[in-house]
Amino acid sequence: MFFYLAFIASGSLGSLIATTQLISALTNSSKAAAIPEIAKGLGIDIGAVSVFAFLYLRENKSKNKQIARLSREENLSNLKLRVDQNKIISLSDLRGIARLVILAGPASFIMESFRLCKPFTDDLLDRGVLVVPFATDGEMPSLKFEESEDVTNVEKKKLWQLLPVYTSEWTKWLDEQKQMANVPLDAPVYISLRLDGRVRGSGVGYPPWNAFVAQLPPVKGLWSGLFDGMDGRVL
Template sequence: MASVANGPYVLGPPNSPHQSKGGSNNNDKIFRFLCCPSHVLRNTGWVHSINCVAASSHSPRTPKRGSSTITRSTANKSSPSTEISTTAKIRSEVLSPFRSFRMFFYLAFIASGTLGGLIATTQLIAALTNSSRAAAVPEILNGLGIDIGAVSLFAFLYSRDNTAKNAQLARLSREENLSNLKLRVDEKRVIPLSSLRGIARLVICAGPSSFVAESFRLSEPFTESLLDRGVLVVPFATDGNLPGFEFDENEETQDITAKRKRLWQLAPFNISEWSKWLDEQKKLAGVSSDSPVYLSLRMDGRVRGSGVGYPPWNAFVAQLPPVKGMWSGLLDGMDGRIL
């Protein structure tokens, strides 16, 4: 995988700068839920609303006739990760609005040059077989050379744009797949990863339980600084044995313990989907499937950096701007470039 500054993968689309007022209120609620202690949530009524949602989501439903047929038909569909969705294609057009026009004209010029080359070739053959037209051979060769050069040039330009288009579509598809993965906030609340765009910078630690535990230990000196920069950690134990994080419950360290719990409160939901996505990224990056890795996401949900080994917590603190203060919101899209 790439270094911290060069992440090869990208997530979901960034938030629109013209969000509706209601959308920002929802984001503020999620942020308060992630960052507030449990007793504050209980006093503000969050626990009651969560219980209502959980009760409604677990209510029994009457099975409908024909549901087994629907299940079989959806199971036969190809994996979403191998398909390019309409949304990804539309986003590609928005990001590169003139690429389709360029490629169309490249094809038109290639066809025109090919036709001109065929005509020049027939003229050249006729001139070579007729001595009376031998004087026209240099001029015909000159035109044929121009046609061949034009076809070669526009074929190269078309190939370059087509390669860039395919790479962009693959990246956008990976973004969409990652943004659809689920996160468990607590026992009663599961949210999609995309709901944290503009709220938090996620750091995904994926590896065996010992790797996750050591990453937890190494992050302790930077807990407060990471939270100030909107960082939340998603520990993903690939061996299925998530270690039990030990927190100091002394009154003297009560504040830092609450921050530690807040930093490490998220967990992957539907492990099979996370494993599938992570294995695909490792394969594309040429990393062995059993290597422990980390992925650092930007505020807009895109991957800003990734690598093999422990997350560089000190580098995150040095590179990421705080989420509060005079620079809040201004530097959200400047915390790492996208490849």
């Protein structure tokens, strides 16, 4: 960006000099023969300034977008979750441990997402996925698997055990993201995070549980660690 500014300044100075020379040639018939050459140089300078100004603005826009994304993710990482009655953590505490999927919508949306998730529960747990259900209408439904003494059912409950606390801060963050994405504030949405805590994907409506299973590598076994950073591009 520094070099873009230097080239813009250089081209602008060249344009100013060429413009002065062109005015002088137009007002002095003895210099008329130099007009084409001066005009050519002026055109080159103006073209160079235009190109480097475009490149600078594009780079600056990209930088501002990156800063906004990092700020968004930093604010997200500071939001609080309740693990159980005695423990509250920040989202940042789960970096490298879990891939969070945040659901935000009315209780009916949460319940239907829970129902659609059931066939993929074991596969999601194998991939380190944990769900954060945020009922925006304040009517958090009861999310329970069938009662059983089977150990796997106990493990399944962990998928939906996280709950947002300080909900006003969650609402503020979600509303800001919806406004940036031109999504209605009352629309139910999901946001999926990578293992490193960065936003991997988002959308309006129900999460694509089957796609998560197909795209995400397991967090245990042979491939653990090798593919931790390959959860998909950052949004």
